[in-house]
Amino acid sequence: MDFDRRTGARISNYESAVQSVKILFFSQVGEHVLLREFGAGLLELLGRKLTPRLFATFMLLMAAAIDLWEPRFRVRRIIPGGTVDAIRQGQAAFAIEVDFRPNAHLGDDTVESVQTLGLWFGRTPRITT
Numbered sequence: 001m002d003f004d005r006r007t008g009a010r011i012s013n014y015e016s017a018v019q020s021v022k023i024l025f026f027s028q029v030g031e032h033v034l035l036r037e038f039g040a041g042l043l044e045l046l047g048r049k050l051t052p053r054l055f056a057t058f059m060l061l062m063a064a065a066i067d068l069w070e071p072r073f074r075v076r077r078i079i080p081g082g083t084v085d086a087i088r089q090g091q092a093a094f095a096i097e098v099d100f101r102p103n104a105h106l107g108d109d110t111v112e113s114v115q116t117l118g119l120w121f122g123r124t125p126r127i128t129t
Helices: 013-025 052-069 084-088
Strands: 073-081 092-100 113-121 126-128
Touching: 013 052, 013 113, 013 126, 052 073, 052 092, 084 092
Parallel strands: none
Antiparallel strands: 073 092, 092 113, 113 126
């Protein structure tokens, strides 16, 4: 069990892993004083022209960040999404399919389930489960 960082309520192991990914994705590298290398590097790319190369960069950074910082998830694939009009307006969406391994941080790589996280970048970036 863990605690929600905003409300203090108890949350499940899965919700804790999702919360960790949210913190990871929405932290700039160097922002955390005691762990300067923490972060995904995604926020640093916001505001650039959305191109296929930038989409590929986003996907690479997401997969690498989860691999480095959240052992309870192993990325299976990342699928870019969003309509052409949304992308033209600077809004991007990704579906991140992961293996949930609840005890991987303890050395047990047993997969409990396959989950999909939704990541949306726009005026208010967010992650959905």
